[in-house]
Amino acid sequence: MSSHASRGPSHSGVLHEYAPKLVAFEFTPPNDGINKINSLIFVGGLTDGLCTVPYVSKLANALENTEWSVFSILLSSSYSGWGVGSLDRDVEEIGQCVRFIRDLKASRQPGPMTKAGKIAIMGHSTGSQDVLHYLYSPNPVPQKEFDFGLQHMVRPELDGAIIQAPVSDRESLLAIIESSSQPDELRKIYDQLVSSAQKQPYTADKNDSILPMNLTAKLSYPVDTPLSARRFLSLVSPHSPDNPSDDDLFSSDLSDKRLQETFGMVGTQGMVKSKLLALYSGKDEYCPHWVDKEKLLQRWQRATEAGGAKWDAENSGVVPGASHNVRDEGQQDLIDRVLRYLQTL
Numbered sequence: 001m002s003s004h005a006s007r008g009p010s011h012s013g014v015l016h017e018y019a020p021k022l023v024a025f026e027f028t029p030p031n032d033g034i035n036k037i038n039s040l041i042f043v044g045g046l047t048d049g050l051c052t053v054p055y056v057s058k059l060a061n062a063l064e065n066t067e068w069s070v071f072s073i074l075l076s077s078s079y080s081g082w083g084v085g086s087l088d089r090d091v092e093e094i095g096q097c098v099r100f101i102r103d104l105k106a107s108r109q110p111g112p113m114t115k116a117g118k119i120a121i122m123g124h125s126t127g128s129q130d131v132l133h134y135l136y137s138p139n140p141v142p143q144k145e146f147d148f149g150l151q152h153m154v155r156p157e158l159d160g161a162i163i164q165a166p167v168s169d170r171e172s173l174l175a176i177i178e179s180s181s182q183p184d185e186l187r188k189i190y191d192q193l194v195s196s197a198q199k200q201p202y203t204a205d206k207n208d209s210i211l212p213m214n215l216t217a218k219l220s221y222p223v224d225t226p227l228s229a230r231r232f233l234s235l236v237s238p239h240s241p242d243n244p245s246d247d248d249l250f251s252s253d254l255s256d257k258r259l260q261e262t263f264g265m266v267g268t269q270g271m272v273k274s275k276l277l278a279l280y281s282g283k284d285e286y287c288p289h290w291v292d293k294e295k296l297l298q299r300w301q302r303a304t305e306a307g308g309a310k311w312d313a314e315n316s317g318v319v320p321g322a323s324h325n326v327r328d329e330g331q332q333d334l335i336d337r338v339l340r341y342l343q344t345l
Helices: 057-061 087-108 126-136 168-181 183-199 213-219 229-236 256-259 263-269 292-305 331-343
Strands: 013-021 022-027 038-043 068-075 119-124 160-164 274-281 317-319
Touching: 013 087, 013 331, 022 057, 022 087, 022 160, 038 057, 038 087, 038 168, 038 331, 057 068, 057 331, 068 331, 087 126, 119 126, 126 263, 160 331, 168 213, 168 229, 168 256, 183 229, 256 263, 256 292, 263 292, 274 292, 274 331, 292 317, 292 331
Parallel strands: 038 068, 038 119, 119 160, 160 274, 274 317
Antiparallel strands: 013 022, 022 068
């Protein structure tokens, strides 16, 4: 029986190992006559991997005749790894990829470099948390009680940064519980998981403790993904909005003071040379009904600018009609905004 109809697209490119067991896929155009000195690194969200977000290959095609090439990065948290991952580890690996690409692009130049290549990162969904964490966190990330696998490397500076579909994981879960046919039952499961995770966020010998997968699946987490107590608490952030976790960056109920500690620290840390671009999907299916997207973007802009960083007010905004991963409607609008932004770097 033929399965041609179910086949996805194929992509031409080069797979690079930027660190041991970690790779990034570089989309390569059919015409190799252009000096692709600049690079856009795409960071997916939870469950994403190489080329799993539909607009990325279209964006690479739109940049064919420019000096920009697109890299789709694979992190240790990609696919099912997010359940035992962390933002600290993600940004450290992204930093390794940035350093690798800088060296790669320099090695491709036929002679002495007359100008440095530019590097921007673009996060989708929870990948947007990676982008903001990269920009506002101390460099390197500080030692914590549990930081398995971290090397505390200094992250390289970026030329640009984009957050796309920056939806709150915490509020998304609250919306799932609220709209369920059995909200009381799901709330009990949620409370049970929070209680269990808080009692033992990790084991005495500093290993992750995994929550019962039959229960996490009832909260719409993938049935085949182990979810650690530590990452669960970071994603659901039970003490928010008063004391938000690392992952709770985009919730609509966070205080202005908290936004000053995240968006407002981008300028202080000085990790990005240019403006921050924020793109929210107009019909994002993971965004709760109570969130005012326009108002939320305005709050982020005020916090960013108050901290001394720049915000791309011209291209940032809500993309009309776009779904979470911009599969169809709004795709060209999204790509046009990104292209205009990259031209300003």
